[in-house]
Amino acid sequence: MNPKINFTPGPSQLYFTVEDHVRAAFRDGIPSISHRSKQYEAIYKKAADGLRTLLGLPANYHVLFTGSANEIWERIVQNLVEESSLHFVNGSFSKRFFEIAQLLNKKPIKIEVPMGQGFNSSVVVPAGVELIGVTHNETSTGVCQPPEFIYNLRAQRPDALIAVDAVSSLPYPDFDYNKVDSVFFSVQKGFGLPAGLGVWLVNDRCIAKAEQLLAKGISIGSFHSIPSLYTHALKNQNPETPNVLGIYLLAEVVDDMIRRGISTIRKETEYKATLLYQALENHSLLKPFVQDKSLRSKTVIVADCGEHTEKITQLLISKGMQPGDGYGSFKKTQLRFANFPTHSKEQYELLVDTLAN
Known part of the structure; x- marks a missing residue:
């Protein structure tokens, strides 16, 4: 017997309109359209504009698409950290964010508490960190940090960039995006879609930092560096062939969510x-x-x-x-x-x- 209701936290239950959207996509040949076509540009734009409306993104934010949230962890560290980042670790996924910074030969610092616990507002952010990585909703333990905790980090270190892992919480949280710099998620959780698409929301501060590192001759990646993704996003494009079907389905489901409210x-x-x-x-x-x-x-x-x-x-x-x-x-x-x-x-x-x- 295959259970009809899937409560696993990812991949999770498909959004109830996805089946109809998949049928429409195959009927219209969406999976095989050119990613350099005007038709695809319209799909990208609909997905990006829909996310802006649904989540209330400010004008200085940009919507970028990758293969997964795991990839975004890497891209954040490559593009936004020259030397040191700070990571709040209270579960398996926040720990992995920290470990990726280690693997990329940065000098990450971690503030860690046992699984099942969170962080209070008395925490002190060390001086000199360029990036603060926060897992808003720790999927492994069910701990969710209140947004106010994240905003307090900005108040302490306004020069540091703040990257928020919202993989298993969006679209629920009502973030003040003016108080963070990068938010990311993958679509197989809260957006109820098949896995295989990461969504990276970055503001102009992130773009400027990546360009600064690049100007110093520091490697920030290749096709999926922030400057490359951003330059293509301005044209509603990707650096290479993306998950066209996934972006199409995201655009349609986000539209459904906007109508729902x-x-x-x-x-x-x-x-x-x-x-x-x-x-x-x-x-x-x-x-x-x-x-x-x-x-x-x-x-x-x-x-x-x-x-x-x-x-x-x-x-x-x-x-x-x-x-x-x-x-x-x-x-x-x-x-x-x-x-x-x-x-x-x-x-x-x-x-x-x-x-x-």
């Missing part, structure tokens, strides 16, 4: 998260992994299940629901539940009712 999406996300957290708090065998309620993610909810993990998993699968496994060392003791725009209130009510029984 971002405020509606955010309210429904909060309602569903409240339902599940209350169910976990009241359950005799399960509990929320993140103890601090102010740090609990609204979009990736992690349950401590202990020795009951397998039993709960089989119960949900028997009812047509696929939970996400715990991550890494928590694989056998936790379950993770995606709470993305494609997950309906009715699906979450069914999930909660099933867990209660």
Whole structure:
């Protein structure tokens, strides 16, 4: 039996309009159009303009497309760090961001807390760091840093660039993009699309920093350097053949989300998260992994299940629901539940009712 409702946090449940958009794409030959055609330029523009509207991007932000969020980690370090970056590490993915900076021979600094915990506003940013890397929503643990924490970093070090990993939280968070410089995500989570497309939002400060490094003779990459991506983006193009189908589907789904209304999406996300957290708090065998309620993610909810993990998993699968496994060392003791725009209130009510029984 293939579960009909996919609660894994990525790849997750497809947005409910994707199937129709895929049919339309194949009918119109989208997967094989030239990436140098006017038709493709219109697709790029629709996706970029849609994201500007949905997320409220300022005019000084630019929409770039890559192969994945993993790639964007690398590009951020290559393009925006000459020597030193600071990384807030509280899970597997924030740790990987730090490790990539090490692999690229920079001199990264990390501030680390145990998994399941977050950072408070008393943290001090060391002098001299060029870039601050923050994972807004740690997919491995379900910890979400409030945006105000990120804005405080800008207040401390206004000269440092701030790069925000929002892979498993967008489009839910209502960021003030004037207080950060780079935000990125991949489409197989909150946007409910097949994997294979990274979206990198950068402002003019990022472009200027990359150009400064390039002028110093520092290698910042080749085809996917910020200057290369930006120059092509001005023409609604990519440096090479991109994931045309993925960008087309993103444009269509973003359009659907705009019609639905971002405020509606955010309210429904909060309602569903409240339902599940209350169910976990009241359950005799399960509990929320993140103890601090102010740090609990609204979009990736992690349950401590202990020795009951397998039993709960089989119960949900028997009812047509696929939970996400715990991550890494928590694989056998936790379950993770995606709470993305494609997950309906009715699906979450069914999930909660099933867990209660």
